[in-house]
Amino acid sequence: MATTSGNAGPVGQEKINTDIVTLTRFLTEEQAKVKEATGDFTLLCHALQFAFKNIAYYIRRASLINLGGLAGSANSTGDDQKKLDVIGNDIFISAMRGSGKVRILVSEEEEEAIAFDEHPEARYAVACDPIDGSSNLDAGVSVGTIFGVFRLADDAKGVKEDMLLPGTELVASGFTMYGASSQLVFTMKGAGVHGFTLDGNLGEFILTHPDMQLPKKHPIYSVNEGNSMYWEEPVKEYINTLKYPEDGGKPYAARYIGSMVADAYRTLLYGGIFAYPADKKTVKGKLRILYECGPMAMVFENAGGQAVNSKMSRMLEVRPESIHDRSGIFMGSYDEVQKVIDIHKKHGY
Ligand code: AHM
Ligand code: MG
Numbered sequence: 001m002a003t004t005s006g007n008a009g010p011v012g013q014e015k016i017n018t019d020i021v022t023l024t025r026f027l028t029e030e031q032a033k034v035k036e037a038t039g040d041f042t043l044l045c046h047a048l049q050f051a052f053k054n055i056a057y058y059i060r061r062a063s064l065i066n067l068g069g070l071a072g073s074a075n076s077t078g079d080d081q082k083k084l085d086v087i088g089n090d091i092f093i094s095a096m097r098g099s100g101k102v103r104i105l106v107s108e109e110e111e112e113a114i115a116f117d118e119h120p121e122a123r124y125a126v127a128c129d130p131i132d133g134s135s136n137l138d139a140g141v142s143v144g145t146i147f148g149v150f151r152l153a154d155d156a157k158g159v160k161e162d163m164l165l166p167g168t169e170l171v172a173s174g175f176t177m178y179g180a181s182s183q184l185v186f187t188m189k190g191a192g193v194h195g196f197t198l199d200g201n202l203g204e205f206i207l208t209h210p211d212m213q214l215p216k217k218h219p220i221y222s223v224n225e226g227n228s229m230y231w232e233e234p235v236k237e238y239i240n241t242l243k244y245p246e247d248g249g250k251p252y253a254a255r256y257i258g259s260m261v262a263d264a265y266r267t268l269l270y271g272g273i274f275a276y277p278a279d280k281k282t283v284k285g286k287l288r289i290l291y292e293c294g295p296m297a298m299v300f301e302n303a304g305g306q307a308v309n310s311k312m313s314r315m316l317e318v319r320p321e322s323i324h325d326r327s328g329i330f331m332g333s334y335d336e337v338q339k340v341i342d343i344h345k346k347h348g349y
Contacts, residue, residue, distance in 0.1 A: 023049055023184065023196050023205035030188070040101045041171070044124055044149065047099035049184075049205060052145060054091045055130065056182040056198060058084065059143065075109045082137055085109055088130035088145070102126050103158045106290055106323045113160035113323055124171075125150040125163050127291040127323075132175075133259025142179035144261030148295035149173065160323050167294035167316035174299060177261045185212070185268065185299055193268075193303040214305040217335040218271025219252040222263045230279035232310075234347040238340050260287065264296055264331070268303060273336040278310035278328030285310060285328035289320040293329045300331045307331035312344045 024046070031042045062084060073081045089109035096102040096116070103122040105114045108129040116122060126149050133143040149172040156162040167173075174186040174193075182198035184205050195209025221242050228236065242252040252272075257263050260274075267274045278285035287293050297307035297315035307315040310328030318327055330340045 021207035021210075022202075023186075023207070026194070026196075026207055040123065041149075044099050044101040044126075045172070047095045047101070048126075048147060048149075051092045051095035052176045052182070052184060052205075053198065053203065054095070055088045055145060056176070056178050058087055058091075059131075059137075059178045062137070075111075079135075081109065082131070082134045084137055085131050085134050092128055092130045092145070096126055103152055103156065104160070104162060106160070106163055108132075108288060108291055108324070111324075113163060115158045117158065120158065123152050123156075125152050125156075127163065127295070129288070129291045132261050132292065133257075136257075136259050141257060141259050142177050142262040142265075143259055144175050144177040144265075146175040146261065146291055146295050147173060148291060148298070163290065163323055164320055166319040167289075167297050170294060170298050170316075173295035175261050175264065175295065177265050179262065183265060185265065187299050187302045189298075191302065193299055212268060212303050214268060214300065214303045214333050215271030216304075217333045219250065220255050220267070220270060220272030221252050221336075222254070222256050222267060222272065222274040223276070224256060224258065225254070227277075227279055227281070230281040231277060232279065234340075234344045234349065235275075235277045235279070237347075238343045241339070241343070260292060260296070264299075267332050268299070271333040271336070273330060273332035273340070275330045275340070276328065277330065282326075284326040286326060287329055289318055289325045289327045290323055293318070293327050296329070296331060304334060305332055306334050306337035306341075308337060308341060312341050312349050
């Protein structure tokens with residue numbers, strides 16, 4: 001007789017789902033909904049998907065094949081590059097070039113935009129941070145890839161100025177998180193946010209979190225409090241209201257990993273707020289508009305949350321002045337971000 005454990009059925013009687021939705025199937029079904037679709041966007045997404053799988057593979061194997069540590073170079077914004085930063089960047093560039101659908105690419109790791117002149121007809125532009133949070137890599141902390149896809153104007157020349165677009169122009173965005181498992185969060189303009197999990201055996205991203213919705217509020221804040229002596233007054237006041245609630249309620253919990261994809265993923269699932277404000281020392285903010293703040297803002301808005309910059313403008317409407325331009329950001333549950341906005345308004349913002 002078969003043995004049973006707990007409430008599970010006898011071995012061999014697990015309920016097997018034979019009708020799983022892979023990312024490939026999801027994209028095909030989405031394309032079918034758009035009558036005039038040419039399939040270019042779907043092909044581009046397949047190339048993105050391959051880049052994510054490839055980067056996930058090397059991150060999993062990093063300690064085994066000596067990929068830890070520095071590469072001995074610095075990136076566009078002067079940060080030391082890790083060996084994996086360089087590999088992730090090369091994988092991403094090659095996948096985007098190979099798709100034949102990308103005219104121009106901006107990567108955190110490249111000072112200049114990369115124009116794929118061999119594909120003059122390609123109509124998409126991509127911005128990416130191939131391995132965000134890489135300063136945490138050697139400690140085994142979750143890192144990820146952040147990406148945004150723009151449809152270029154018909155008269156675009158394939159130069160970096162074509163990419164100085166606000167997030168409202170994004171046609172798709174999202175991020176992966178390479179952690180205990182590899183997660184992909186993906187959204188398209190005016191659509192929902194969907195979460196996929198990489199099944200290493202199948203080699204496929206499986207739809208595991210359809211239509212992700214941020215809770216309207218949740219008592220978690222996520223910010224690098226080591227910067228608080230540089231914060232502007234409204235930011236100090238806001239964080240204090242969370243730590244010392246006036247109504248005698250419970251204070252908020254602090255959670256800060258220091259890897260935006262991991263902090264964002266938790267915030268998306270549980271709710272709360274993630275902030276990296278501009279401050280007196282980092283006047284423009286730390287995080288980059290094109291490939292960090294904009295794509296994340298689209299995800300958070302499409303999941304029912306809000307995202308604003310340090311001037312309390314809607315993050316998605318902020319147009320970068322240069323491809324590596326930075327911004328302060330507050331993003332998270334709708335009501336939590338609204339508190340930030342209200343306190344700033346009181347201070348005349
Ligand atoms: P990176 O793109 O060089 O990895 O930097 C971005 C990271 C984010 O993932 C994270 O939110 C932030 O920097 C952490 O900064 P800090 O260490 O100043 O708190
Ligand atoms: Mg980054």
